[in-house]
Amino acid sequence: MTITTKIMDLVKDKMSIIKQSETENICIVGPIELPVKQGDFSATFQWYNWLKVKVNLSKEEIIDSLATANLAFQQQSSVLVYGDFANADNAMIRMHSICHTGDIFGSQRCDCGYQLHESMKMIVEHGCGAIFYLADHEGRGIGLFSKSIAYLLQEEGLDTVEANHALGFPDDTRSYEEAMTVLEALRTKPVTLITNNPKKLAALESHGLAAEGHVPLWGGVTETNQLYLNTKVEKSGHMREMK
Numbered sequence: 001m002t003i004t005t006k007i008m009d010l011v012k013d014k015m016s017i018i019k020q021s022e023t024e025n026i027c028i029v030g031p032i033e034l035p036v037k038q039g040d041f042s043a044t045f046q047w048y049n050w051l052k053v054k055v056n057l058s059k060e061e062i063i064d065s066l067a068t069a070n071l072a073f074q075q076q077s078s079v080l081v082y083g084d085f086a087n088a089d090n091a092m093i094r095m096h097s098i099c100h101t102g103d104i105f106g107s108q109r110c111d112c113g114y115q116l117h118e119s120m121k122m123i124v125e126h127g128c129g130a131i132f133y134l135a136d137h138e139g140r141g142i143g144l145f146s147k148s149i150a151y152l153l154q155e156e157g158l159d160t161v162e163a164n165h166a167l168g169f170p171d172d173t174r175s176y177e178e179a180m181t182v183l184e185a186l187r188t189k190p191v192t193l194i195t196n197n198p199k200k201l202a203a204l205e206s207h208g209l210a211a212e213g214h215v216p217l218w219g220g221v222t223e224t225n226q227l228y229l230n231t232k233v234e235k236s237g238h239m240r241e242m243k
C-alpha cells in the first residue's frame with residue numbers, strides 16, 4: 001500500500017530524527033495531547049514517543065516501514081511532558097524504569113507503581129517537568145520473564161540482588177543514554193531529577209544536565225516490599241532520604 005502525500009506530510013510534521021550513534025538514530029514523534037486521570041488526580045500532558053532507527057532512514061522510509069515492522073514485539077519508550085519544558089528555568093524529571101507488575105498491576109512487591117504515580121503528581125504540582133517511561137529497563141534490565149524467575153528465587157529467601165546474580169545477571173544493566181538523547185532534544189537547560197538512585201544522577205551529570213540537588217522519592221512502603229526497599233539501600237546504593 002502507498003501512503004498518501006497528505007498522510008505523509010501530516011505525520012512528518014510531528015517527527016524529528018536525532019543522532020544517537022554512528023549506526024543508529026532516534027525518531028521522536030510528538031507532542032500529542034494526553035489527558036490523564038488516576039483517582040482524584042488529573043492533568044493534561046504532552047506525550048512524545050520514540051523509536052531507534054537505522055542511521056540512513058528518512059522520515060518517509062520510517063513511516064512506510066511501520067505496517068510491516070512488527071513494533072508490538074519490541075516495546076517503545078516514551079515521555080510525558082508537562083508545562084513549558086523547553087524554556088522554564090526549573091523543571092523536574094523522572095527517569096522511570098518500566099515495571100509491568102508494579103506500574104500496571106499495582107504489585108506491592110516493589111514501590112514502582114507508587115513512584116510512577118507520585119512523580120506524575122509532583123511534576124504537575126511543580127508546574128513543569130517530564131516523566132520518561134523506559135521500556136527496555138524491565139527488572140533493572142533483565143526482562144520480564146527473567147524477573148518472574150528472580151521472584152521465584154526471592155520466595156526461596158534470596159534478596160533482589162542475589163536473585164539477579166544467581167541467574168547470571170549483574171544487579172543492574174540499565175542504560176540511560178537513549179533517554180538522555182531525547183531529553184537533550186526537548187530541553188537544553190539543567191533539570192532536577194526525582195530519584196533515590198545515584199546511578200541515574202550520574203547519568204544526568206555526565207551529560208551536564210543536572211541541576212543542583214535532586215528530589216528523593218520514598219513512600220508506598222508496605223509489609224511486602226520492606227525487605228526489597230532495604231536491599232536497595234544496603235546493596236544497590238540507593239539514598240534513603242525523605243521528601
Ligand SMILES: Nc1nc2c(ncn2[C@@H]2O[C@H](COP(=O)(O)OP(=O)(O)OP(=O)(O)O)[C@@H](O)[C@H]2O)c(=O)[nH]1
Nearest residue numbers: 097098099110137138139140147150160195196197
Ligand atoms: N530484577 C528485579 N527487578 C526488579 C525487582 N523489583 C522491581 N524491579 C525492577 O526495578 C526497576 C526499578 O528500579 P528501582 O531500583 O526500584 O528504582 P530505580 O528506578 O533504580 O531508582 P528510583 O529512581 O530511586 O526509583 C524496574 O525496572 C522494576 O521492574 C526485583 O525484585 N528484581
